[in-house]
Amino acid sequence: MSLHHPFSPHQTPLPQSNNPVMSEVYRIAERLVQRFPDKAIELLAHHCDVNTLAQYLQEACDRRPLDFHTVLSSGGSDSSSQSSYSRTPRDALQHRQSVVPDRRYSPTPSSQASSPILTSPSSQQHPLTKGVEFVDALDSDPEPKRLSMRSDAQSYSLISEDTVRERLHLKVEDIGSPRSVPYNDAQLEIFQTVSLTWKKLNSWRTHGATCFLVQSDLLDVDVIVGKLRAEDLIRQTGNPFAAQSPQQGSRGVFHPQPQKASNQGPRGEDLSIAYSSIEDFPDATPPHVMVRQVSQRSSTNRTSNVLRERQHPIVTDRTRTSNMPQSSKSSKIPRRQNSPARSSGSASSRVSGRHPHGHSSMAPSHTQRTSQPESARVRIVWEGIQVTARFRLSASGEAFLEDLNQAIGPMTRVDRHVHYVRFSTEKGESVTNSCEVNLLEDDVALDWEDAVEWIKSKMEIAPRLYAMIEQRDAG
Known part of the structure; x- marks a missing residue:
């Protein structure tokens, strides 16, 4: 089904059905898209896999006709179909986040060619969604939220502002002086962090990382999981961004970086999202994950003479x-x-300077529990x-x-x-x-x-x- 915004001059009427139930479904769906487009986006993101969405978008572009890659890489709706979706929350935060030209989908000879319509989304992956997987964020309440995630071996962990403020509703932590973070061949000026805990689908193994908040337009997924640790950068003194910038106090100045190498380690091994696991990053382990590990170790030493x-x-x-x-x-x-984001005091402050070894003050009381x-x-x-x-x-x-x-x-x-x-x-x-x-x-x-x-x-x-x-x- 192709969704057309009500304010588009090229809008086509929704299909009519003799089935009164389906007619009601179409009517409600139309009202949802018209009045609450953000909820319609959330509904599609939660109930459709990434390849299915890419297929629908490509089919809709072919019917207009529009270039699929141009539409996908654009920051918003085109001029012929402006959305009524309010971007006020993002615009209000733009003075705190520098904007970088979008280079995620720079045209290449292979990408400019017309791409065939995907006929089997479940059996093949669209090239623009390669490396993307979905995880459940455990910090949200009452139910986990499904997020799109991609790994980047040469980046810090990043998360979009819209994901944090509009979906997860997590508490953010100011880091004081801004930090300069490399991403996408440029430097981002960072002001805030948030602690995120998640698990992969069909797995109970939890992962945690401190993520930098970035403007949502800069990311092609909800979360970027990086090899570089945010805590190490936060511990640095001074204002590294101001020191590197040729114009003191001016924001939005970016410095080109060398082209990123492939997502491989020094021995050629593939660096997947597993490198952000709690074993690889003990200092970034969320407190409740660390306590769970301690409880698992203590449970193996329980004796049979436990008090009733x-x-x-x-x-x-x-x-x-x-x-x-x-x-x-x-x-x-x-x-x-x-979860780190809902507890008093931010998780980033607990793991950055006050507890250099990643241990929180609550751990000793849990290690003594043997009953x-x-x-x-x-x-x-x-x-x-x-x-x-x-x-x-x-x-x-x-x-x-x-x-x-x-x-x-x-x-x-x-x-x-x-x-x-x-x-x-x-x-x-x-x-x-x-x-x-x-x-x-x-x-x-x-x-x-x-x-x-x-x-x-x-x-x-x-x-x-x-x-x-x-x-x-x-x-």
Whole structure:
């Protein structure tokens, strides 16, 4: 389906359908594009892979006709189809970010030739999207956000301002005097950083890096993951950008850099996004990732004479603060730390100068924990209900069922003869990495015991645990 902006003089009417449902879908889609183009863009980015989007764009360009590469490399809409999408947030920040001429898609003899329409997006990758992969940012709340990411061995980690401020809503950190960062054969003047945590799709291994904020027009993806560490540049004193600039105090002055070499290491190995992993960058490891590593090491040394945990009533997110003693929250329940961007004080300040070895002040208290967890924080999903609660791991199967009903509220109850509970590390229909609990009287006790062992094995490696209440098949 080709989307045409309502203010384009070349607009073609949306296709008519005799199906009233499809007609309503087209009508709502048209209103979404007209009134909220940013949401339409977000919808396409989340539900279409990059090759499919490239194919649709190329087909639309061929029908106009427009040059596909020119449209893709342009900073905004062309003059014949100006978008009503407000760029006020970006324009308001332009005085803080120098602008560089767009050289991401400089015309070459091969790129100027007419490119064929992609016929199989799932089996081949468009040349302009080569090296791009999608990851889930774990710092956003309540759900991870899907971001496009590309690695660059000779760059610092960069993230677009729009991604941080409009999608992730992360707290940014001013670095004081500006820094000069090389990117795309030029020098960018940087003022702010943000700490980002993510995981690759179909993987629970987390990665973290401190990223410099750059103007969104300068990046062709949401995030650039670089080999160079932002912390090393931040520790430098003075104003390196002013020292290199031939005009003191003037911004927007860029210095051409040598052409970047291929994305290979000194021995010819391919440098992929894996080089930004927490093992390769211990100083840039986010605090909650570091604590998780410490917990994994300490769990291997747990002995069999662990004290039996004290039971405590189930506590949801809405009542945890008021109902739990402060000592229980701080010492008894091992909780995953807040993401670097949402915790008080920025992550960049914690890992740059105050903790030169990448260790935060919270680590010693976690290394002393050797007892098994008393409870597990789980996100309950049932039809229109989504609530976070804590389940007592030492409770019986019947007590688990009562805690479940208490968590979802007094107006609804789970029917043990109709429903069952599926614990999973992912929210969805996937049956991989899941454990089912039958709620029937003869099964709930043993199934809950198995689920407890499964939950304990996943708590330290999975960012979130879900409990999906599902209806058993008839018969």
